[in-house]
Amino acid sequence: MVKPGFSLNKLVDILKASAEPTRMRLLVLLSSGDLTVSDLTEILSQSQPRISRHLKLLSEAGLIERYQEGAWAWFRLRREGEAAGLARKLVEEASHADAVITRDQGRLAQVRAARAEKAMAYFSRNAVGWDNIRKLHISEEKVETALRDMVGDQPVDSLLDLGTGTGRLLQLFEGIYRHGMGIDASREMLAVARANLEKSGISKASIRQGDIFNLPLENGGYDLVTIHQVLHYLEDPHLAISEAARMVRPGGRLVIVDFAPHGIDSLRGEHLHARLGFSHQMMADWLEQAGLEVVKTRDLEPESGAEALTVTIWLARDRRIEMADEQPAPKIASRRV
Structure with a gap:
């Protein structure tokens, strides 16, 4: 039985899409949960057009997916589809001890902590009512x-x-x-x-x-x-x-x-x-x-x-x-x- 897999051209397209430092960092970040373009620009300290371009290439390769909530667009690592397993494998092979990845994870934690603090302040103000x-x-x-x-x-x-x-x-x-x-x-x-x-x-x-x-x-x-x-x-x-x-x-x-x-x-x-x-x-x-x-x-x-x-x-x-x-x-x- 022939083992299912990617055609040569498809595999090359996927590898090309991920074989760039910023896009690999994006894949690792999105494996941690859903994030917006604003989140990613803040974490990576890059312009919104640049981040959007990288996200578009990853999406076209089937490695990530996008969904809309009101005026906000969210991105996440693709969970289904032929490239989903390969996306997870690429993330697993990236060392989380790497200095760049460690720094990204620290900034991600800061973004989430800031949101949590803002939400907590809201709850505190409105607890009685x-x-x-x-x-x-x-x-x-x-x-x-x-x-x-x-x-x-x-x-x-x-x-x-x-x-x-x-x-x-x-x-x-x-x-x-x-x-x-x-x-x-x-x-x-x-x-x-x-x-x-x-x-x-x-x-x-x-x-x-x-x-x-x-x-x-x-x-x-x-x-x-x-x-x-x-x-x-x-x-x-x-x-x-x-x-x-x-x-x-x-x-x-x-x-x-x-x-x-x-x-x-x-x-x-x-x-x-x-x-x-x-x-x-x-x-x-x-x-x-x-x-x-x-x-x-x-x-x-x-x-x-x-x-x-x-x-x-x-x-x-x-x-x-x-x-x-x-x-x-x-x-x-x-x-x-």
């Missing part, structure tokens, strides 16, 4: 009713709410969990959440400061994990989903609430949205990569208004319990008396 801010585009009561319907009323042992904010979901599902945990990076948000839980008389839920990308918790400890209106603030939401999936027990569930794709670019500046919504396909792909399977989705249409948004709820389940159920039960040896 956060629930009112979330009502700007769709009725929170409508979302909560749909959430209750999708999750159901079957009791669970443990619930984890990531980016808990004011602790609202710990209050909403108080009747079905035995132990609850809310995680948030903002001390101001945690103070509000603790006050809300105390006011509601909920003592079976606790609040803890933590990073959604590096949770200070044991693997697989929760029957139900929730992420409510958090992902659109993150530069790398798929990494947060992977970390959330790590928390889900075999057979457990992950519920995500966020916006459907939209074009209201002003939300970036006014409310620091990093992403303008998520499509069903994008979310399904990320969940599958994290080892989860989407079992139900629901789109909640917005109220009337010029800047009304659709909210989507995704319910996913860990498949490991299903795989275990398919295995034949072990035979129990008979015991003679």
Whole structure:
């Protein structure tokens, strides 16, 4: 059997596209997550036209892909297609101990840290009125009713709410969990959440400061994990989903609430949205990569208004319990008396 591969001309085109220092640096950077042209110009200290030209050549060779969110164009290493595997291989062969690559990674960390600091300042300013801010585009009561319907009323042992904010979901599902945990990076948000839980008389839920990308918790400890209106603030939401999936027990569930794709670019500046919504396909792909399977989705249409948004709820389940159920039960040896 002939081994599948590239034609000679195609292979030469791919190698030509990547065989340039700046383009190789771009491939390594984009392997770390999705970035904009502005991010890349800041990291590499090169002009926007120059960076755009390099990105165009890499895209034409099938090594990277571009997608649009409002006025912003994002780039990432291609995940599918005949050149995707070769793109990953090229990145793997680049030494991350190289001085140039090390410097690029340091600048990338600075860009992300600056954005995170800006977002944290926003959360701190708006912690007390956060629930009112979330009502700007769709009725929170409508979302909560749909959430209750999708999750159901079957009791669970443990619930984890990531980016808990004011602790609202710990209050909403108080009747079905035995132990609850809310995680948030903002001390101001945690103070509000603790006050809300105390006011509601909920003592079976606790609040803890933590990073959604590096949770200070044991693997697989929760029957139900929730992420409510958090992902659109993150530069790398798929990494947060992977970390959330790590928390889900075999057979457990992950519920995500966020916006459907939209074009209201002003939300970036006014409310620091990093992403303008998520499509069903994008979310399904990320969940599958994290080892989860989407079992139900629901789109909640917005109220009337010029800047009304659709909210989507995704319910996913860990498949490991299903795989275990398919295995034949072990035979129990008979015991003679």
